Amino acid sequence: MRSLRVVLAILVALVLTERDSVxxxxxxxxxxxxxxxxxxxxxxxxxxxxxxxxxxxxxxxxxxxxxxxxxxxxxxxxxxxxxxxxxxxxxxxxxxxxxRSEHSILPVTCxxxxxxxxxxxxxxxxxxxxxxxxxxxxxxxxxxxxxxxxxxxxxxxxxxxxxxxxESEKAFRAGCQEQYPDVLKRYVRLDGVRTRMWNPPPEGLRVCVFRSPEKTSDILPTARLESSRILQGGGLRTLLSALDTAPAGDCSSDHTRFAVLDPGFDAVHVQLDGCRSLLRPDGTLSRLTPEVVGLLTD
Known part of the structure; x- marks a missing residue:
């Protein structure tokens, strides 16, 4: 029995560590x-x-x-x-x-x-x-x-x-899709460490505003484009500061309109009414004030 334990101990050591060579x-x-x-x-x-x-x-x-x-x-x-x-x-x-990396002399399921x-x-x-x-x-x-x-x-x-x-400047400015899935209708909040929205901050931001259907049985409703704009300069800097400092939120109220904020990568979603939730790139949720939402729609 003792010899069996010694053999098993050696096998465990081989599984958990690599050979310590020069x-x-x-x-x-x-x-x-x-x-x-x-x-x-x-x-x-x-x-x-x-x-x-x-x-x-x-x-x-x-x-x-x-x-x-x-x-x-x-x-x-x-x-x-x-x-x-x-x-x-x-x-x-x-x-x-x-x-040390781990190696196994035994079959493993990966x-x-x-x-x-x-x-x-x-x-x-x-x-x-x-x-x-x-x-x-x-x-x-x-x-x-x-x-x-x-x-x-x-x-x-x-x-x-x-x-x-x-993508050209013209194509980017006209780049909002006519229809877009309303992911905020079915999103489940993720727990995690909040990070900056975008680093470094973008120099321009495309804002596409969509209206969700009032009644639908679809699991992921499809919204229709309502308007679009490009934010730059001081207005964009004010918005980015507000998004980065927005407090965490876990609200479940419904919404009728939302915006997709697209800096060219890692687009984020914002409810324009209801909870005014912001779905961040890291998967966490924040809650915006009416004033911040106004920066997207004014």
């Missing part, structure tokens, strides 16, 4: 990167070549790159790359990246969905950059705690670089 402790760079974002289309994040974090690497900065579609006033909608950086604190992230890892590089005091591979579980997927450590850093935006035009 190669694992001091991996060699296999993909040269710079301490900046690629000025090209978004790489295939699922297949971007990454390397194990070198054993003696000391990071003083993290640079993260995001590819989005953005409306640029007078230019239309463009694919842009947003470069941002965080100087720290990096202890939690470095601890996560130095964890799901098929792909987990995309943000494009981020670590930079040392000399300016050398590394594109690290986060440790993975037995199914080959990154540890969620490692991804959270990357995303919780206090990033500051460095620059936004247009890459390629997606």
């Amino acid at each position: 190669e694992d402790r001091t991996p060699r760079p296999d993909h040269a990167v710079t301490a900046s974002c690629p000025k090209t289309f978004s790489p295939d994040l699922a297949f971007t070549p990454r390397q194990r974090l070198p054993f003696d690497f000391v990071a003083v900065k993290v640079i993260r790159c995001r590819w989005e579609a953005r409306y640029l006033p007078g230019k239309g909608r463009w694919t842009v790359v947003i470069q941002e950086h965080a100087d720290g604190p990096l202890d939690a992230l470095m601890t996560e990246l130095r964890r 799901t098929m969905e792909a987990i995309l890892v943000d494009y981020f590089v670590l930079v040392d005091p000399s300016g050398k950059a590394v594109l690290p591979a986060p440790p993975t579980g037995v199914c080959g997927k990154p540890f969620p705690s490692a991804l959270d450590a990357v995303r919780r850093l206090p990033y500051r935006v460095d620059e936004l670089t247009p890459i390629k035009k997606v």
Whole structure:
């Protein structure tokens, strides 16, 4: 019986940890990167070549790159790359990246969905950059705690670089759909940490106002376009400040009109009557005042 327990203990150790080889402790760079974002289309994040974090690497900065579609006033909608950086604190992230990956010599049941890892590089005091591979579980997927450590850093935006035009100015201004599903009729509130609406804030915002049908048996009612406009300048800045500071809400009253706010990506939905709820990009709900709603309809 004792020998069986010893064998089981050894098997558990093999399942939970990888072999501690010299190669694992001091991996060699296999993909040269710079301490900046690629000025090209978004790489295939699922297949971007990454390397194990070198054993003696000391990071003083993290640079993260995001590819989005953005409306640029007078230019239309463009694919842009947003470069941002965080100087720290990096202890939690470095601890996560130095964890050992898990391997199994036994069959395991895994799901098929792909987990995309943000494009981020670590930079040392000399300016050398590394594109690290986060440790993975037995199914080959990154540890969620490692991804959270990357995303919780206090990033500051460095620059936004247009890459390629997606839609002309004329097409964007006329871009409201004639019909649109009223997702707020069936939305279930998600619990989570509220984040800024859009970072960096957009320079222009398309507002499409829709009216929902009074009576329908559809699970997801289809609303009809009522009006549209483009917000820019001081009016847009006032609106964005109000949206970012709106308190959390969990109201269930019905509505007859709603607006879709589209900066070129991550559109959000706002009830224009009833609860005046705002469905944020992170899935949380906020409640707006009549004055804020008026900024969308005046």
